[in-house]
Amino acid sequence: MWALRRVTNPLKDRRINIGVFYAASARLQISSNYIEEKAVISEYVQTSDKHPSLLRFYHSSNFPVGRCGLSSQAGAENSGEENDLEDGFSELETPANAETKENYIAQDETEDGLVSDRELAGEEEDVQETASNELELLEGESDPSDKRSSTRSTTSELFKAIVSAPGLSVHKALDKWLEEGKDLSRAEISVAMLNLRKRRMYGRALQLSEWLEAKKQLDFVERDYASRLDLISKLRGLQKAEYYIQTVPNSFRGEVIYRTLLANCVVANNLKKAEEVFNKMKDLELPITSFACNQLLLLYKRLDKKKITDVLLLMEKENVKPSLFTYRILIDVKGLSNDISGMDQIVETMKAEGIEPDIPIQSILAKHYVSGGLVEKALEVLKEMEGDNIKENRGACQFLLSVYAELGKADEVERIWNVCESNPRFEEYLAAIQAWGKLSKIEEAEAVFDRMLKALRKLPAKCYAILLKVYSNHKMLQKGKDLVRRMEDNGVQIGPLTWDALVKLYVEAGEVEKADSILLKASQQNQVKPLFSSFMVVMEQYSKRGDIHNSEKLFHRMRQAGYVGRFRQFQSLVQAYINAKAPAYGFRERMKADNIFPNKALAAQLARVDAFRKTAVSDLLD
Template identity: 55%
Template sequence: MWALRRASANSVKAQGLNLAAFRSCAGIAPFSSHTEDKSSNSQHHGFTLDSWISSNICQPIVHFSNHFSVGNRSLSSEAGAKSGGEEDDVEEGFSELEAPEASETTGKNDESSDSSSDSESDLSNVDENMEENLETELMGDAEMVAGGAESTKNWGPSPLLKLILDASGQAVSDVLDRYVAEGKDVSRTEAYQVLLNLRRRKMYVKSLQLSEWLEKKEDFDFTERDYASRVDLIAKLRGLDKAEYYIDTIPKSHRQEVVYRTLLANCVSVTNPAKSEEIFNKMKDLGFPLTAFACNQLLVLYKRTDKRKIADVLLMMEKEDIKPTLFTYQLLIDTKGIANDVVGMEQIVATMRAEGVKPNIRVQATLARHYANGGLKEKAEAVLKEMEGDDLQANRWICPMLLPLYADLGNTDDVERVWKICGSKPRQQDYLAAIEAWGKLKNIEQAEAVFKKMTKSLRSLSSKHYSAMLKVYAENKMLSKGKQLLKEMGDSGCYIGPVVWDALVMLYVDAGEVEKADSILQKAIEKNPQKKPLFSSYMAILDQYSNKGDVHNAEKLFYRMKQAGYVSRARPFHSLLRAYVNAKAPGYGFRERMKADNIFPNRTLAGLLSQVDAFRKTSVSDLID
């Protein structure tokens, strides 16, 4: 059980908040078993009720009816649809909770020229650890998937993987057919190895082609996780509807919980609350057990769209006796940090320790980042020193995390020290982190030196490498140098997708040329209609139009965002409303527009709505009337 109430009871009392007040502000009807019998499973309830309370989140606000039912694990997009705390409500930027553990790369580049390599998560700071967790869930360990194969650590280079990587522009099925025609066999172990490598490189097109070829192979029996992997790839490349249609074709014996939870994760990854809740409820209707993985998906979703619903999920977890995972704690710590609730963040860390869960490097990095952003330099430095340990040289894999964090603190000496530890042969992530760090410190010369060294070290550069330097130029308003780098990038034949578009948009936006940035993004979409720009690209332009009070262009861009599928988010509505406020123009029908997208006004949005209400009454208008 969760021994959690004791960890934060004192701080809750200090805030003057009680159980009833918490449930009131969380939009959840109180349960008599919780309020009357505090001795019943009190440790279990402590996590939800004590550790999550924050005085800057629990604000009395107007809210709509609540259709969230903990008893039957059913969800509705209108559930608890309200938020408190102005900055907490408005901000839609989410910090990277946990990128994949830094390790030696398996090939010359982490990122390939695969047409799908630029995923939304690359630049949008959308909880990248979720993708890693999904991959782990889908692929399992080598023994499970490969039927008794040895650990992946013992795998040698795969000749089949090399053939697929070298066969640029060729269908994987053609490569495999030739491979088999030469008398060679594709074992389950090797197929798993190749598929895992392709997925890690984000070469989803080739991964899907390999999966389709394997399913047609008579002696290759597909498991539930094989089908789930296919669902994931179809959702990424062809959309949720195609993935859901494919599920209907899966043999019923393999159409189990992991398949649906994979679809749920993809619904969350594109921030589709309605579809996510629909799939979650379908899993419940099918009688699948509720898992921490599924609950974590909802936490990720509501962290992006409506932080108040996090309390609903936590109550559901405690009712169903679902123990929080390390990722659950990471999500909650990061959410508290984004809300500038340092006390709440530290309470959750204390709760983790009380439960015997040791914060890993990713949790420590999250803490350090929020301490730095909150101006708590000494606390941030203490966490970073703990991350380094006694011998950073032996733990040099954490250097990519340390470099930008020390830069956030303005510690030039520490950035230089950590960079030297990377030695004469830095890895790709070391290079990228160093470029970012020197850019934050406004040391363009050092950032350029690292970039130049990287170009000589790697055989070829991908869009990820160029984008790192482009962002430095953008943040420092160096338009001419950014243009020159773009020319070099084009001459190299490097793939240009949403990641590069985002860097390009930022380059022109930060230079004050918002119309040019808008034009570039629009041309990119027209030439690549199958590609979806990043959410941050749209918002950078929309915010500039909003600041200028340019209602016409703000509405046009808002419409394009909806066409791209960026709906059910409060952030775009907030920016659009500010455009009307700055233009001193009335906004007609905004409440209806927001309700149609299941966006319900929190305190900040309600304030903006009142300012653009053409029919609002003032003290002067009352006298005139």
């Protein structure tokens, strides 16, 4: 098995060594791996007296893990499963709580050339807790909970001035603000910045930050530099963000700076860069926090679940106490691997720590119980989520709508929606559309959407994309086309989530070439690239046909878009050769160049397209 290289002096040298070595027992069965794994744990981990060994509970059931090293071999032993929102936002960019409809929809989110529908709108939304509290603290607030309540009740005149200015004239508006002698305190700046972030108006937020520094209107501290770094990452990419770090004074290049860069690496699903940044933090002897560890956990959950062990090992070694979000990720990973008993054990570990499952965690548990056929357990959790009075427990409604729809209980969905209907919240509208769609009640889903459009006037593209996905799932091509035209008429900018739903709509209708054409046009728009799943749904159709030419073409276009070294890409491409009954030359070398190594299933696929494969018949003919 792969093992973490032993640290020579663990009390002094806190750096993660991502070098790994190969032991002779690489092909032992899972039971043997588990025995060796316990030996590794006992050698490297000194369990804290403060909390139970989460790592021990995490592996007390049948979750197979055979490697413990932070090496950059993303997907080396993946199941081939990829998240549908492969390039979507991490929890860093999701609102902490469902905002009121006025706050959420007040401004057009596409104003700065950003596409608002790059938000979560799929299966992973349940597990993705916000880390925006961490970044919102960059603006100088001391307590996230206090800040959230204050920003809801406080309107910022500075924010209004920035929003009312034309897109590229923010600096002029700020100059005028200064000339008029209006308030430019840190408190005013903080509220304005937070409101810009909440509305995804990152371009304006960056202009504000640049102006403040250029005009010397604010004494920058580490959190101010980190805020700028985060905005640069979002708008200009990781490379520009790294260049910016070099301009930050050495005294301010601390843990906040690097954890912000790390979080944006996770947003970009850049495994190699995330590991480099994390190890850089270790080199600099910066504190290892649960926030940084959670970022790696989230990334490994998407790309290489077996590496989760390495992070838990490190957390125990460094005595980093798991947070609520840590447990949320691990519970979801266990559920996704159909390890219900392991999932329940992690919940018990969490409770032993004095941490009770919150509503999102309960929702995750219920969904996995449903998928595991444990309907009674799911209903028990749902009852607990509702509490004694659902009207006083409105925060659970959006989750209840989703899980009851998974159970096929239309009457329960209607009951919960009736609770919300008098004054629906933004997320409740979306959950209701999705729930009715899952229940194949298209008219009800359309009615909720129309009501939402009437109540909130101008909707972000995300809302249209959710209804479009409903049409896609039911192969309602004409309704999908009409909805896209409606988006255009309403001045809604189409972005990746809309493209994704539209591509899948045409694929479901059997018009693969049209879907490919839409994807090509979307790729040529340089602002934001299409989602990973958009490429894959088309590529997999070509693969099923044995269309090697178009499969290779999609593979190349994905690389051009930045999707490099994904396990699922190679699986689909190899399958195209198999279905075409054609040999594939140099395939292992192509994979090796991307640092991808075949698992058992992919190795079997490769054997079938090996041009030099020897068989009994070929031996006779030779």
